[in-house]
Amino acid sequence: MTRQTAPQPVGCEIPATTGAYGFGVLGATLDVYRGIRPDLHCSVRRCAGSLPLPGAGTVRRITPTEEPVRVPWVVEAVLKIGVGDSVAARPASDHTSGYVRVVGASIEEVERRMREAQRVHRRARRADRRATDRFSARHHPRLPLPTTGVHGVRRLHPLFAVLAVLLTVAAAPPDRAAPPDRAAAADPTRTPGTPSYSVDLRSDATGAHWRGHERIAFSNASPEPLNEVYLRLWDNFRGGCATPSVRVTDLHVGQGAQDRGLQDGGVQDRGAQGTPGATPDRYEVACTALRVPLPRPLPQAASGTVEFDLTVDVPDGIDRFGRDGAFSFVGNALPVLAVRDGTGWHLDPYSELGESFFGLSSDFAVTLDHPTDLLVPATGTAVDTPGEPGRTVTRIGARNVREFAWAAGPFSRIAGRSAGGVRISVYSVTDITPKDAQAMLDLSLRTIDDHAAHYGPYPYGDLATVLDNRFDFAGMEYPAFVLDRVRPSAVIHELAHQWWYGIVGDDQYRAPWLDESFAEYSMAVAMGDTGEGCTARTPWQSADERLTGPMSYWDTHPDRYVPVIYDRGSCALHELRRLIGPDTMTTLLHDYARAHWYGVSTTADFKAAAQAATSVDLTPFWREHRID
Numbered sequence: 001m002t003r004q005t006a007p008q009p010v011g012c013e014i015p016a017t018t019g020a021y022g023f024g025v026l027g028a029t030l031d032v033y034r035g036i037r038p039d040l041h042c043s044v045r046r047c048a049g050s051l052p053l054p055g056a057g058t059v060r061r062i063t064p065t066e067e068p069v070r071v072p073w074v075v076e077a078v079l080k081i082g083v084g085d086s087v088a089a090r091p092a093s094d095h096t097s098g099y100v101r102v103v104g105a106s107i108e109e110v111e112r113r114m115r116e117a118q119r120v121h122r123r124a125r126r127a128d129r130r131a132t133d134r135f136s137a138r139h140h141p142r143l144p145l146p147t148t149g150v151h152g153v154r155r156l157h158p159l160f161a162v163l164a165v166l167l168t169v170a171a172a173p174p175d176r177a178a179p180p181d182r183a184a185a186a187d188p189t190r191t192p193g194t195p196s197y198s199v200d201l202r203s204d205a206t207g208a209h210w211r212g213h214e215r216i217a218f219s220n221a222s223p224e225p226l227n228e229v230y231l232r233l234w235d236n237f238r239g240g241c242a243t244p245s246v247r248v249t250d251l252h253v254g255q256g257a258q259d260r261g262l263q264d265g266g267v268q269d270r271g272a273q274g275t276p277g278a279t280p281d282r283y284e285v286a287c288t289a290l291r292v293p294l295p296r297p298l299p300q301a302a303s304g305t306v307e308f309d310l311t312v313d314v315p316d317g318i319d320r321f322g323r324d325g326a327f328s329f330v331g332n333a334l335p336v337l338a339v340r341d342g343t344g345w346h347l348d349p350y351s352e353l354g355e356s357f358f359g360l361s362s363d364f365a366v367t368l369d370h371p372t373d374l375l376v377p378a379t380g381t382a383v384d385t386p387g388e389p390g391r392t393v394t395r396i397g398a399r400n401v402r403e404f405a406w407a408a409g410p411f412s413r414i415a416g417r418s419a420g421g422v423r424i425s426v427y428s429v430t431d432i433t434p435k436d437a438q439a440m441l442d443l444s445l446r447t448i449d450d451h452a453a454h455y456g457p458y459p460y461g462d463l464a465t466v467l468d469n470r471f472d473f474a475g476m477e478y479p480a481f482v483l484d485r486v487r488p489s490a491v492i493h494e495l496a497h498q499w500w501y502g503i504v505g506d507d508q509y510r511a512p513w514l515d516e517s518f519a520e521y522s523m524a525v526a527m528g529d530t531g532e533g534c535t536a537r538t539p540w541q542s543a544d545e546r547l548t549g550p551m552s553y554w555d556t557h558p559d560r561y562v563p564v565i566y567d568r569g570s571c572a573l574h575e576l577r578r579l580i581g582p583d584t585m586t587t588l589l590h591d592y593a594r595a596h597w598y599g600v601s602t603t604a605d606f607k608a609a610a611q612a613a614t615s616v617d618l619t620p621f622w623r624e625h626r627i628d
């Protein structure tokens, strides 16, 4: 994900004496609770049901599905919050400059801090503008650029043009042999292995409600028997057990020869009819995990299947799983297998701040039956065939991906092919201009080849970029599918995630730096930013902070997530490049990606790879940058 700001916790369990107040600037979209100011609307996330809200001396109730509206000057929104009130607002703006955390402060103190933060923000904006002007003058942004897309030469927005120049001149490493297929990434330490998902879903007229069937085949990669598997129903974080967004019913477990599945000793579990609440003993982690016991222990290399009927209801609220009017974004909705390794099952909670998702490379065959007037950009390569009158059946295949995401809506679509042969489609919601969509396509085409030159060939052939400027994040990554605002840095960052998290997997909950710091560094490299002086700009603020800290830490220190994991993390990689030399760094990252292609990497793996690449003793470096 790309976050330029650190969202504050929004939830039902904010300590009574702590208020976390966000604010935006002119024209920003801010999620604010209704009731703080009567003319403001809110988007309450993570809360199941309603939330008692203090405001002007009364308790108001709100629902979690209201959409944010644009407000002219959001600072006013906090002025009626009293000392000791517990409420959080989540700014959703690119231009949000910062946050003020208030613990028992007076209203006057809140106002003072807000004014100070605004001053800081205005200074930063002025400095940004000056830097941009200097930068533009140096790089001749009006230089016409050839495009590699199917749309011929077009005039680019100056900012895109600058980036395109940088991407064009970025030094690429020499070609190397193609990376391995998944067979080379066989991993007996993590199971269930070789997951294969077959999914058939049919939507209603809106594309927000899907019904169908999912079948998962897997094997036990581990020498330790498998007694159960877990399905992750990540998107139940939105409604919890009370109103789950993802429902699994009529669950069947097969075991034995894969083809015989249900016939060979399989059991049928029909106890999961209805909502997850119907079988509370099986649901864990706020109904985001469903335990599926196997009839008998599954030995190493033996296979099993789980299949079930599935419903997915995309809620209102613009998010990676949510709706923006007629457009639905369906990230993390398909139930996927949790991972078991030497530390046990990974059953971490959902993180709204970043990602909790941890999956092994899998194959997906997904059929989406939808109204023909809705497009369904998705992970993978799609083929459309006519369905019932007025409907289209889109069959999508994706190999070696960790998850599958899609969207549905009356998108505008443009497409192109990169010089390296990657087909990229850009899907835009209604108010994205054709010029912006084209600029993002051109940038995506250059970026995918640029990243591929550094980290290995992009293996998926196709990629979909979905644009909506109302996302409250700058961008969100899925395999071969990204959500973005019209924001160059975001698309470069998300495309870097195709390698860091996608191709080279990691446990995003326990070591988010392995994907976010690397994606941010890759973005900086693509944009010609060398991170000069970055260590001084990103000081540690407490002894507890570690670059290798897990999401459980950042979810309780959300204002430090971006400064440490994004800024400090990419800075550490810049410093490593300076320490071991640029050529060694280039080779290190390329070879590290190859070594973990379609597999999973850990901090220990990266440290070992880095140390093996240089004669410089990196012990002091790891210590300084708190990479444990």
Ligand SMILES: [Zn+2]
Pocket (backbone or CB within 6 Å): 001, 002, 003, 477, 493, 494, 497, 515, 516, 519
């Ligand atoms: Zn990211």
